[in-house]
Amino acid sequence: MLIHNLSQLLTLAGEPQRGSELGRLKIIPNGAVLVRGETFEVVGTADELLAAYPNEPRFDAGGGAALPGFVDPHTHLIWAGDRAAEFEMRLEGKTYLEILAAGGGILSTVRATRAASLDDLKEQTRTRMQAMFRCGTTTAEAKTGYGLESASELLQMQALLELDGEGPLELAPTYLGAHAIAPEYKDDPDGYTDLLCRQMLPELRSWWDRHAAGRPLPFVDIFCETGAFSLEQSRCVLSAARTLGFPLKIHADEFDNLGGASLAAELGAASADHLVKTSAIDITALAHSNTVAVALPCTPFGLAQAQYTPARQILAADGLLALASDINPGTAWCESMQFVIALACRYLKLTPAQAVAAATLNAAAAIGRSDRIGSIEAGKQADLIVLSVDDYRHLAYRFGGNLVKHVVKKGKVFTNAE
Ligand code: NIG
Numbered sequence: 001m002l003i004h005n006l007s008q009l010l011t012l013a014g015e016p017q018r019g020s021e022l023g024r025l026k027i028i029p030n031g032a033v034l035v036r037g038e039t040f041e042v043v044g045t046a047d048e049l050l051a052a053y054p055n056e057p058r059f060d061a062g063g064g065a066a067l068p069g070f071v072d073p074h075t076h077l078i079w080a081g082d083r084a085a086e087f088e089m090r091l092e093g094k095t096y097l098e099i100l101a102a103g104g105g106i107l108s109t110v111r112a113t114r115a116a117s118l119d120d121l122k123e124q125t126r127t128r129m130q131a132m133f134r135c136g137t138t139t140a141e142a143k144t145g146y147g148l149e150s151a152s153e154l155l156q157m158q159a160l161l162e163l164d165g166e167g168p169l170e171l172a173p174t175y176l177g178a179h180a181i182a183p184e185y186k187d188d189p190d191g192y193t194d195l196l197c198r199q200m201l202p203e204l205r206s207w208w209d210r211h212a213a214g215r216p217l218p219f220v221d222i223f224c225e226t227g228a229f230s231l232e233q234s235r236c237v238l239s240a241a242r243t244l245g246f247p248l249k250i251h252a253d254e255f256d257n258l259g260g261a262s263l264a265a266e267l268g269a270a271s272a273d274h275l276v277k278t279s280a281i282d283i284t285a286l287a288h289s290n291t292v293a294v295a296l297p298c299t300p301f302g303l304a305q306a307q308y309t310p311a312r313q314i315l316a317a318d319g320l321l322a323l324a325s326d327i328n329p330g331t332a333w334c335e336s337m338q339f340v341i342a343l344a345c346r347y348l349k350l351t352p353a354q355a356v357a358a359a360t361l362n363a364a365a366a367i368g369r370s371d372r373i374g375s376i377e378a379g380k381q382a383d384l385i386v387l388s389v390d391d392y393r394h395l396a397y398r399f400g401g402n403l404v405k406h407v408v409k410k411g412k413v414f415t416n417a418e
């Protein structure tokens with residue numbers, strides 16, 4: 001299939017983009033792309049490709065701009081219920097960490113999620129996945145983390161693997177048994193840390209070998225934060241995970257600076273995420289590593305906080321920056337990477353081009369998949385989106401709607417209703 005009539009084809013060709021490199025979109029005006037099966041085969045101008053492949057079935061993209069499908073590298077996609085009542089409490093002055101310390105917050109979603117059946121969890125999550133896909137996300141990382149006990153965490157993992165199998169949205173799973181201290185260990189956080197290291201992670205490894213043999217191992221993540229896991233506990237859990245072969249991620253500096261970003265760099269984590277209260281020392285450590293800094297602007301926005309990720313400093317230090325939604329029931333119920341881009345341009349001071357690169361190619365790097373997705377290049381998986389507008393900058397400029405008209409996933413075209 002030859003996709004043509006693309007006003008701008010943002011290829012993002014090349015390697016993930018560090019520091020001042022961020023924002024190299026490699027745009028082909030009046031572009032076209034030849035897709036064979038699930039793969040991009042040739043990328044060029046419409047003139048070249050229409051002449052070279054006269055008999056190829058054609059797909060007229062209607063003059064919209066095209067770019068790689070969004071990759072959302074940080075989501076808490078799977079949960080049951082909602083926390084609308086807590087949102088109201090926060091508006092009245094309670095803080096997120098106060099609500100968590102009182103047994104609400106993450107722990108309230110843990111109660112709802114533990115009580116849900118596999119089918120119910122899948123059903124509630126599928127609705128969100130469909131919304132993300134319509135908004136142009138073609139691959140999303142997805143964390144467990146609302147079980148905080150082995151059986152429930154593994155049930156969430158099973159649901160994620162089954163949902164990934166259903167498609168079309170592709171999932172990169174992450175185990176977040178270390179999302180909060182389990183309620184059963186309320187007064188013994190070291191006890192829960194120990195349980196994670198000695199039992200839950202080894203159980204995850206053997207479960208994976210039995211249920212998902214042959215698939216790459218999932219990421220293991222931890223919430224390194226006041227009221228969740230200390231730096232020392234985070235080191236314990238992530239080191240144990242690394243010994244078992246798991247690639248790593250960390251939630252760091254969302255509310256307090258505990259040093260989690262430097263720990264991520266030291267342990268060779270794929271990414272360090274949130275990074276709001278990140279110090280200059282942490283930024284330097286990240287920039288000297290291959291750990292991707294993932295900014296989640298929906299989270300401060302969702303919490304109505306003034307401070308966002310110091311993205312410009314991360315880029316000035318030559319760091320690798322990506323963007324994600326952090327979709328979750330507490331701080332940021334947002335399915336749209338378009339909205340993430342709109343926020344990033346306003347509050348992280350990224351240019352539209354930088355935000356697009358951070359939401360595609362660099363986001364793919366944050367989940368270790370930039371060799372396969374994140375750009376439109378011969379040999380890569382045929383995931384792209386076509387906008388209803390002819391200039392990609394509308395993505396950053398407008399907000400609150402959906403500018404995606406067609407989503408191409410593994411070579412198959414899905415068109416949004418008008
Ligand atoms: O990334 N910070 C920890 N985890 C989520 C919030 C999860 C929740 O509140 O349910 C986050 O913001």
Ligand code: FE
Nearest residue numbers: 074076251326
């Ligand atoms: Fe998160």
